Amino acid sequence: MTPLVAIVGRPNVGKSTLFNRLVGKKLALVDDKPGVTRDRREGEARLGDLEFRIIDTAGLEEATEESLLGRMRAQTEAAIGDADVILFVIDARVGILPADRPFAEMVRRSGKPVILIANKAEGNAGLAGAYDAFSLGLGDPVPFSAEHGEGLADLFEALMPFFPDPNAEPEEDEAESNKPLQVAIVGRPNAGKSTLINRMIGEDRLLVGPEAGITRDSISLDWNWRGREIKLFDTAGLRKRARVEDKLEKLSVADALRAVRFAEVVVILLDATIPFEKQDLSIVDLVETEGRALVIGVNKWDLVADQQGLLKELKEKATRLLPQVRGAPVVPLSGLAGTGIDPLMKAILQVYETWNRRISTAKMNQWLADALEANPPPAVSGRRIKIRYMTQIKARPPHFAIFGNQLDALPKSYSRYLVNKLRESFDLPGVPIRISLRMGNNPFDKAKKRE
Template identity: 90%
Template sequence: MTPTVAIVGRPNVGKSTLFNRLVGKKLALVDDRPGVTRDRREGEARLGDLEFRVVDTAGLEESTEESLLGRMRAQTEAAIGDADVILFVIDARVGILPADRPFAELVRRSGKPVILIANKAEGGAGLAGAYEAYSLGLGEPVPLSAEHGEGMADLFEALMPYFPEPGDETEDEEEEPGKPLQVAIVGRPNAGKSTLVNRMLGEERLLTGPEAGITRDSISLDWTWRGRPFKLFDTAGLRKRARVEDKLEKLSVADALRAVRFAEVVVVLLDATIPFEKQDLSIVDLVEQEGRALVIGLNKWDLVADQPGLLKELKEKAARLLPQVKGAPVVPLSGLAGSGIDNLMKAVVQVHETWNRRIPTARLNQWLAEAIETNPPPAVSGRRIKIRYMTQVKARPPHFAIFGNQLDALPKSYTRYLVNGIREAFDLPGVPIRVSLRMGKNPFDRDRK
């Protein structure tokens, strides 16, 4: 079993920088101000020949349980409880602060192995702070610089005693069959994304609360539904671009957009009490541009479920406002109450299958002939545009190539007619459809010279 290493400490000591160094990627958001990290973020780390799961945590601060800081602290304490080894990080340049001591006591009481890290000690600048760290009673500090990669060999030696010798690992764990289906959950701030993910996982894994914009990093989590593996991405709320001025929020938004690009299916979560705001439509448009499969989730449905005919009305509104993803599933649910999650996942699996679908060329061209006969392309300068042939060039999302002459003069309205026809004839709801127009002879007609 892969060991788990948790990185803890007060805010702004460089925990996320160390996390990024260990996973070899800039997964965690990093900024000079304290308190950037709020949720636990996990990653696969490698140091020398040691492989382990590393967990980045929020900075430990004294606070009441009900406050946001208190809930962040609870997440960090949960990470300590799950860890096999704890890296307790201090800022060697600043030295030991009063805030470090109660949390040093917290990790000591956990009974877990603790390695004391004196970070920001590059060039020997923090050696005095490193020596001062002995007073915490956590053993000999390991001076290093997470930002510059200094001292990682010493960290390797400190971790080695807590890892099994090569060949000692048990072989009873079987890899889950199939690659996880990657699902990103996006939406405006306070739409209930983290609450929904917590309910799906069956634990308070992500920070939630009435405050908008709690989530900053895009957190990826492994989950199994009905025996099938999924990777869920909880993302920061996406506000109107004009309102995003803060540097940290820009980083959060960029992280959320990256999650959309890596996902296969995107669940756009709407607040059912105020659905289809302009920003909701912009987010759906972004998903379509990225070519991802789409499911629309109407969260907080328990607050409006007593309104008869509302679901039918909202489905009609979705079809009218979102023609580019016509037929996208619209699923009522409540992350807080836990209702509708099964229906949401059924829609996710179905739209993923549609996104991967390939249509035989013979069927396509049979449909194309009928579509052209019903509505022929217009004439240009007295000469009619000819569409000769059509084939699907790839899936994920479905992409079709149309061959003919004078296609550069084909009106966009006629291309839309073809796209809508393809969507309806071959049952492709909720996925973007791409069409390329290619002029020249039919490459599949061997008789033409």
């Protein structure tokens, strides 16, 4: 069945221009005067290899049910009810108006997938307005220009997850859940990476031995753990850069670094007899820089006498030495004995879920208000730094944007305070947290000024 996409938004944001752009014809009347579109207009649209029916709707306005505007609104509400996907359009040059908010709440309550289109986003003024769209809590806005056809590739990517692949047998959500989880095992030479992977997959697939540096290439292996498809990457041992002189070893290190970049979760494997060497900390820095989720595996646990005491000590050290990935799970295991693999996999799946997590804008700003009240930002040159608004702009890893004034003077210590509070309040252990500072007015304040 062909998916149905509805275009909705307040009057004069460019819905009909977008409709014409997607159907490839000037079927809908377009004028600068608001309220030109009254009835629902349907057309056959195509974007890349996506084919769908699309509905242009009247601009949403508050009105009584009996009035013409009220009847137009009822038509739009019916289109929302019928649609499989909703394109909610705002004018990026004007920004968010008070009229946008109740209708954003309406489409949110519909329970349908919503793609936020920041139309008229060409140029710097339009991009600045697109940032305001985060305040609606409808996810990442797609900067777009229906007039000039800019942003079609981004709209295609946003729509694609909601369309069935005609060449694929499983359903879209089933295909996503069966997509292999990319896991790289990294560490110093002779930490036991290959031995561990052999135990995980249940066969001697990788060459192992007492000699350090046996593994040269990053080997990928497909594995199924309790119904979950996993792609494991065995990597060459990473030594201090100053010690890497052999050309072949340099290539092996580069291959290992590439595996980290393509992984989703990285397991750094420590030797329980000599844990947290300086090179281990450097590897964690690399994982954090690349934005990967982290699990700390402590291998050769069968050689430890006081296991309970050492585990407590290692967790304390991880908290102290690795603040950038605070809370990363520490999992004792033995690749040789094959113990600890189930706890390791559970930790991998947990940090992967955390790495993908999104936090609603409403929850984020309630949290921000409490954090600012508990510890206000400092004053600079007699003026207090003002943090007005915060939203999550990405996941994988979680990335947040803070809006306010004089943020260029915000001390790093205060940014660390916010990051630590985020981890604690929203349970984000073991993943890097990114924060971007964006100066300007709070989108909510802009809306209030126009009221």
